[in-house]
Amino acid sequence: MPEIATAGVETELQRYFAAARLRASDYGEHYVALWDCLEQASTGGKRVRPAMVLAAYAGFGGRDLSLVTPVAVSFELLHTAFLIHDDVIDRDLARRGIANIAGQFSDRALAHGAASGQASAWAVTAAILAGDLALSEAHRILARLPVDTGRRIRLLDLLDRAVFVSAAGELADVTNAARPHPLGVTEVIATLEQKTAIYSFEAPLQAGAVLSGATDTAIDVLGRYGRLVGVAFQITDDILGVFGDPARTGKSALADLREGKQTALIAHAGSTIHWPAIAPFIGKTDLTEPEAELARGLLRDCGAPQAADELARDHAAKAVEALDTPLIPAELRSTLTALADSAVNRFR
Amino acid sequence: MPEIATAGVETELQRYFAAARLRASDYGEHYVALWDCLEQASTGGKRVRPAMVLAAYAGFGGRDLSLVTPVAVSFELLHTAFLIHDDVIDRDLARRGIANIAGQFSDRALAHGAASGQASAWAVTAAILAGDLALSEAHRILARLPVDTGRRIRLLDLLDRAVFVSAAGELADVTNAARPHPLGVTEVIATLEQKTAIYSFEAPLQAGAVLSGATDTAIDVLGRYGRLVGVAFQITDDILGVFGDPARTGKSALADLREGKQTALIAHAGSTIHWPAIAPFIGKTDLTEPEAELARGLLRDCGAPQAADELARDHAAKAVEALDTPLIPAELRSTLTALADSAVNRFR
Known part of the structure; x- marks a missing residue:
């Protein structure tokens, strides 16, 4: 970052x-x-x-x-x-x-x-x-x-949207877990956007811009950038959650698999002929490290990490593209471009 | 009411x-x-x-x-x-x-x-x-x-206090349950005040008064009234929770006993020589209705319902006393006096 x-x-x-x-x-x-x-x-x-x-x-x-x-x-x-x-x-x-x-x-x-x-x-x-x-x-x-009333109301509306949409995403995350087949990639991305991207990127960026008196169009651009970059971060997090080094990520490399977390990895795997071989490992609450290593091999074989990484990079690239307007001051564009880059280039 | x-x-x-x-x-x-x-x-x-x-x-x-x-x-x-x-x-x-x-x-x-x-x-x-x-x-x-900033800040402060103190009371309610001996009546009242009286009576009364432009002293009086009447309501609720008719109160007459809820009834009983006979029934999670009836008899024998009722009436009376100032308009005083009366005269 x-x-x-x-x-x-x-x-x-x-x-x-x-x-x-x-x-x-x-x-x-x-x-x-x-x-x-x-x-x-x-x-x-x-x-x-x-x-x-x-x-x-x-x-x-x-x-x-x-x-x-x-x-x-x-x-x-x-x-x-x-x-x-x-x-x-x-x-x-x-x-x-x-x-x-x-x-x-x-x-x-x-x-x-x-x-x-x-x-x-x-x-x-x-x-x-x-x-x-x-x-x-x-x-x-x-x-x-x-601040003046107009600005306060706009900030309050951003917070309200952040709470409202995050709650929808958090609920979807839990209700999705009950679905027997893996979600499609569109649904996975919608949940990431709702649960994390809006309150973590869209809303804080827009709040800073509102407070600074930026134009409505510039605020919209930041919102779009925030949603896209937030999804790029989350997809990358989910790849690292299975393939990352726990010592570097600070996250167990078993937790997501055991929980059966519906990630872009799983969405991709679910769309391939490899899924029946992978499915038994996903959501297995007592998954061992050797079993996890088998699951990782199968996920690699079906191209899941590459597909997810491409999806993350695609989102990061679109986020940067969104900034390509004179409405966004050059220095801010440069900071946010570096941020988008860091979203998809971590721990490598 | x-x-x-x-x-x-x-x-x-x-x-x-x-x-x-x-x-x-x-x-x-x-x-x-x-x-x-x-x-x-x-x-x-x-x-x-x-x-x-x-x-x-x-x-x-x-x-x-x-x-x-x-x-x-x-x-x-x-x-x-x-x-x-x-x-x-x-x-x-x-x-x-x-x-x-x-x-x-x-x-x-x-x-x-x-x-x-x-x-x-x-x-x-x-x-x-x-x-x-x-x-x-x-x-x-x-x-x-x-509303103007001054009034908004005061309303926000009332809400903030309501949240802050209720959280303290809710936590105390749970941590108190772990204490081996029944609480004293002072502690029971402090918890009722924190958990319920402040957010239910003190803060809403004060908020209405702030919005109406009442004087600080009048707002203080309402706060004192609210805390006292809130405690009177809660003590009465707790009596009805053990001795009330579930058909009229809408509350199980077993739940509080099973939970071992630390009420004014239990605080009184705990201060008498009857306590060792009563204690086995309090917090017995599988308490039967016949056992509850025994417990009620023992609580009556030690004077718990009377003592709790007197405590509630004492709080209601003090609440009404607090209103005895020209700062409180006559009609409001009359409404709040009726409310204090209804706090301790329910379902009888």
Whole structure:
């Protein structure tokens, strides 16, 4: 990813959590611990969404960091909320090998003498509440932003669309898993776009541009770019989720296969005569590493990683093409072109 | 409860859900079904929170229904969001005998050929997302309200406090369940206040008053009244939850006992020499109706229902006392006095 300074976002998040922790201390140690967990959950990410807000804002000439930083923080907290609630849905107790909020509150319950049934209630409660708190703050930040009404309403509409469409995508992700045959590639892409591309790329880029006073047409262009580049990122993530080196990606190379995740890889494989041989491995919850290696071989044989990679590159190229208009200032175009390139050239 | 017309709130909610459903139709039948479920979850309640907003607004002379109705809807959707997420925490598939969102999506999953493990993923996903959508709209409505910045910020602060304190109360409710001895009555009341009284009474009353331009002191008085009356309502609810007629309360008379819910009844019983005889029944997950009847007898013998009722009446009386100032217009005082009376005189 091109370097976009997000240090102001870190400072602002630290300030916010310090204040929340102080306020929580009136309500007992568990609530303070919940805020500690929430801060941890929001820490250590790549700050992709703040970077999008900041890049678009600066790209259209915006210079007021006191205005753009809260907007960047808002989208980061939205992301945190989604990750936390996603973990509840997936019943995960860890993220990237570290105990998540549910995991930490489950341990906390046991340390406080709770029975194991109670420990899972602590875990779910803490995670649902933490997500609600982060989501609430994402809204609150935009609602309080000292800008004119027209601009505030447009920012609120972007956030609203991000929440509305992400929920549709998250639901589709779960309901798709029940379908007996693999999805087609069009459906896979629609779900990626809904679940991730809109809230992670389209909306933050457009929010930065709105705040900077960009024209409606330029904002539309950024939206199109964001959807395409978001899909390119996600397809590449899904390839790395099966073929990547866990030490470099930080992701298990078994999880997606075990879960039967409906990716572009699987969509391609499902359209080939190789599918009956591959199908038994996909969604096998106790898949071993040797079995996974067999599955990877079969996926390679049917051309799945190449096909998915081409699809990602095609999306990245179309994203860059969308920027080819004088409406997008040269420096912003160059940053976003580098971003699109990095979407499909990672860990190689 | 005194009659406060909330028909405008119904209309506004219907309008909102009709628009959301139309918008959801771009994302497939399951997402439309999710919005149907969310609308159902928001329907049929007593509209206590909207009534508080409307009563305070009109009480201080507010007359613009186009301004107060959205605020009333905002607090109702906040309540809907909390109920929905509360059901996820409690793993309930029904509310008042009717399948809730999780229950309906679990059935839906099975009807679409999902395995039973998948059905529970559909259920949790739908309920978490529905709560997030309702919570988001609660924020969005206040953020878009066409009022001056000062008033908007104050309304946003009330919503923020409601979310922050309710989360603390919800967490305390779950962590308290792990404590080996019954809580003291002070702790029980603190949790009721945090979990329910603030978002249901204090904040909606104050929001109506802020919108109407009431003085800070009057707003403080309403806050104090709201916390006290909210606690009076909750204590009475908890008495009815054990001693009420399920046909009239719409609540199982076993659920609270089975769950081991930490109520004023239990706090009182825990402070008497009768507790060792009562304790085995409290939190017994397979408690039978005959056992419950024994437990009720023991609770009566130790004076728990009387003590809890006195506590509720004491809170209601203090709530009414708080109103005894010329800052509160006579008609509002009369409405709120009737409300406090109804809090402790239900189903008798």
